[in-house]
Amino acid sequence: MLETIRAIPDVEAEPVPDVLVVEFADAGVKIRLRWWIKPPRRADALDLQDKVLERVKAALTAEGIDLPFPTYQVLLHDQTEATDGDRRRQREGWPAGKGEVPEPAGLARAVQNMKAGPSAPDT
Numbered sequence: 849m850l851e852t853i854r855a856i857p858d859v860e861a862e863p864v865p866d867v868l869v870v871e872f873a874d875a876g877v878k879i880r881l882r883w884w885i886k887p888p889r890r891a892d893a894l895d896l897q898d899k900v901l902e903r904v905k906a907a908l909t910a911e912g913i914d915l916p917f918p919t920y921q922v923l924l925h926d927q928t929e930a931t932d933g934d935r936r937r938q939r940e941g942w943p944a945g946k947g948e949v950p951e952p953a954g955l956a957r958a959v960q961n962m963k964a965g966p967s968a969p970d971t
Contacts, residue, residue: 852907853883858896860884876916 853865863884871878881904885896905915 849879849881849904849907852903853881853900856883856896856900856903858885858892859900860886875918 849867850865853859853867854861859865860883865881865883868880868882869877870880881900883896883900885892908915
């Protein structure tokens with residue numbers, strides 16, 4: 849990373865660019881790259897940041913180093929007002945549960961009942 853940053857013409861040689869490990873995170877190691885430019889105008893800084901990040905990513909890829917990206921699994925199921933609470937009518941691996949199937953309830957009423965506690969009437 850340092851070699852890549854130092855090779856970019858707009859990066860100043862002094863102060864010396866550096867690379868700091870700032871955190872061992874869940875999905876990887878967080879690293880902070882620092883470099884200096886003249887003149888330090890905002891547009892120049894953003895343009896150079898783009899150039900530095902593109903070149904550092906290309907250099908890491910060329911060395912066989914992948915950047916970590918978290919992945920997510922999103923499960924969608926059929927739950928409408930008509931099937932709300934009726935686990936026997938829901939799809940794909942949702943447990944059927946035991947006992948009586950509760951009556952469908954609107955979201956506002958369900959939240960009200962949760963706030964009121966288990967002894968609240970279902971109105």
